[in-house]
Amino acid sequence: MSELSKQFKFQDVEDKWLEYWQKNNVFHGAANPQKKSFSVVIPPPNVTGILHMGHALNNTLQDILVRYKRMQGFETCWMAGTDHAGIATQNVVERELAKEKKTRHDIGREELLKRLWAWKDQYGDTIINQLKKIGASCDWPRTRFTMDQEYSQAVQEVFIRLHQKGLIYRGEYIINWCPRCQTALSDEEAEHQEHQGNLYHIRYPLQKPLNGREWIVVATTRPETMLGDTAVAVNPTDERYKDLIGQKLILPLMNREIPIIADDFVDPQFGTGMVKVTPAHDPNDFQMGRRHGLSFVNVMHPDGRMNDLAGEFSGMDRFEARENIIERLRESQQLEKVEAHVHSVGHCYRCHTVVEPYLSKQWFVRMKPLAEPALRVVQEGKIKFYPERWTKVYTNWMENIRDWCISRQIWWGHRIPAWYCAEGDAGREKCQEPIISKDRPVKCLQCGCTTFRQDDDVLDTWFSSWLWPFATFGWPEKTKDLEYFYPTKSLFTASEIIFFWVARMIMAGLEFMDDVPFSEVYIHGTVRDSKGRKMSKSLGNAIDPLEIINEYGADALRFSLIINSGQDLFISKEKFEIGRNFANKIWNASRLILLNVPEGNQIIDLKKDVDVRQLDLPSRWIISRFFTTLKNVEQAIEGYRFSEAETLIQDFFWGNFCDWYLEISKNKFTDSSVQKVALGILQQSVGMIHPFMPFVTEELWQHVGGKDQRCLASSSWPKSETSLINAVVEQDMQALMDVVAVGRNIKMNWNIKLQQEIECQFATEDERHVKLLEENMNMLKSLLRINTFSIANYFTKNQDSAVGVVGRIKFLIPLGNLIDVQKEKQRILQDIQEQKKHLTGLSARLENQDFVKKAPPDIVEKDQVRLKTLTIKIKELEEVVQNLG
């Protein structure tokens, strides 16, 4: 058998296996009626994306499940791809353009698109290649892009269908406007953050003084919008202002006459109880404007500068205008006061500029009809969230859903399939409604004109992402793959994406496929640094997964990320040692076995190829432990408890197999049954660990997996053999391990070297224990270095021995003149005291009639047994003290 290096050199194997898996098409899945299907779609990263820890976590989780299912024999497809990420990508290319001192308007739409596609061709695969490095077993040849030809067809189809159903409309409303990106955003794309601002109290003079009042005071956080005020509102029930309703005010700085109106919306408690109404710059004011037939005065350019309707402030940036307006009001004594005021301000999720509520004509999706079925499938349990609490977040959003603004004033994206005829553009009343069509219309049915202009806007990126689970399989065509792989099984994502993507995919799936897009949604945490801050490039606290792969290996990255994953993950570089060390441990355990097992082995079936009844206790024990672990690992994976699965694996492989079984077996490798068991457990373990650490296991499989085997990635998951789980064996072995541990403790206590041989005397009243000790004395000898031993029923009086007690097994280790009798006595007396404390508690509980009567009988019985054992133990310890003299 080939020699392994002393350490696992991940550098030597990772690329080799990536290439092998790829070449042999191991990750490809295709419609196969003979097998059950298992499919997952990747959350498509932005084409502009660079792999960060969040991606690494997200994709490792998916990969564990996908590899596990593939090994279990499912026909597996993990759909890969990227998202065109409209605003983000356009921003990147526009920044490049800016270096040439040009804007997109200088070069025009077509030229910009050319550059965008060129950028995509050059850099678009970056993240895909990075994902491959972590071992993600996606069906890579299928890799889709949300602006692929076929995918775009699906997007247009969806737009047209929804429009036909009356679920898409166009209209003038207040939307979130990013003055920097110069586009509309959806409500989800405006991130609200608490902001320490001011509440400005401003005097608006009455046209005619009334009841001694010359002015009224309004409070606002955005004084610049006052230039577009067309009314001031009070609550109709507010006694203070009843007489003012219907009066006129003179808008300061603009000298425009505006009315005082009454509206229920106004909260008399807030501010002064009088609200300035700016219908073109605030969603509430917009509603009031509609209710009261006010005019809509837009005072801002799309780039956030004040426009011609802003009078003397025209041309100023909105925040500059704010300063100037306040200054002017102060000068004219119309600024009554300024209060500090914390309120939340929306920011563009792409460039973090403060968004402006802005009046403009946009396209919207009517959401209520789509939300209702999507809500139902979750309530009925057809889709489950893990952890379950996210159900509530989802439900809450769905129940309060608002219409979705889907048009964007950028150029990178799916152009809206709406066409305007020349007559309509010229103002012809009947031709105002656009024609919805994939292709340019031939003739306007209203006026007969043949000149058309396509809508300039493109669709929100998420308007294509929400089709991902079926558009990637060829929808609207009824492809075999679509039929076979839809619906998918699981979706893995972070909580921020629930509204953007998860919720909308569910709506789209139900609307267009008449079925849920997936049945289980796993929400994982956010990766943070060791101080709990979100990892970000700008903070400079990000740990680059690729750097970790270079330094510690991909397996280490994967294993360490998952085992640390709780709600959020707090990551520092040292944490990746966990995975590196474990990979190395697996490697070296294999090395030990390979050095001792002859070449040419087959895969060992621990049930058929080994007769368990012939095996010694440690072998039966490790087999039982393996199948216990396997069962628990399976349950953990199925329950999306991946970190638990890894803990189970590590406990078994390191804590049981390496620390005990291999230690015991080291000197017994001449025994062919030991060879078989050690190799068999190793083979099965390597399979069990593969979904978590694909590289080291695949490499080892070539050495331990026998001849002519398929690669591990396409092999079978270990077969569960619960009949080989044996609780009695596990208990017996545990007792012997405890003896060893207590014995080592004694040695350590008395400064006896671990490898120094000792004598031992055992005492136990239980015949079974006597047998157990005698049969396994060889094992104890090798682990405790027992020289001679005897088994007695009673200890004779001794002056020179340390004593250990494990359950009902008691043992003496003669120490000769090494022992300090007083010290040993002291130690035991202390132990007795400790035990007595527990005894007191236990007997108090058992004397409590309420406990005896009300607690379940098995619990009471357990405690009674415990009491008995403890009593004997104390008695024996006291005996020992007496014997010490």
Added chain:
RNA sequence: GGACCCGUAGCUCAGUUGGUUAGAGCGUUUCCUUGACAUGGAAAAGGUCACAAGUUCGAGUCUUGUCGGGUCCACCA
């Protein structure tokens, strides 16, 4: 304003439906290079389970409140 999560060893976290003397990894201390591995082995120290009240025979676990930390939602002029 509403909803949610977290608080267990110096650090990061486990702790199933309430039921032994609350666990692990890292870190710390002591010992050990004997051919699988020092990316290793052995042993040890370290906890009033944030606090308070309640339910219960029994609470880290359930309820309520308090304090501390975090997240999300909302038409917060």
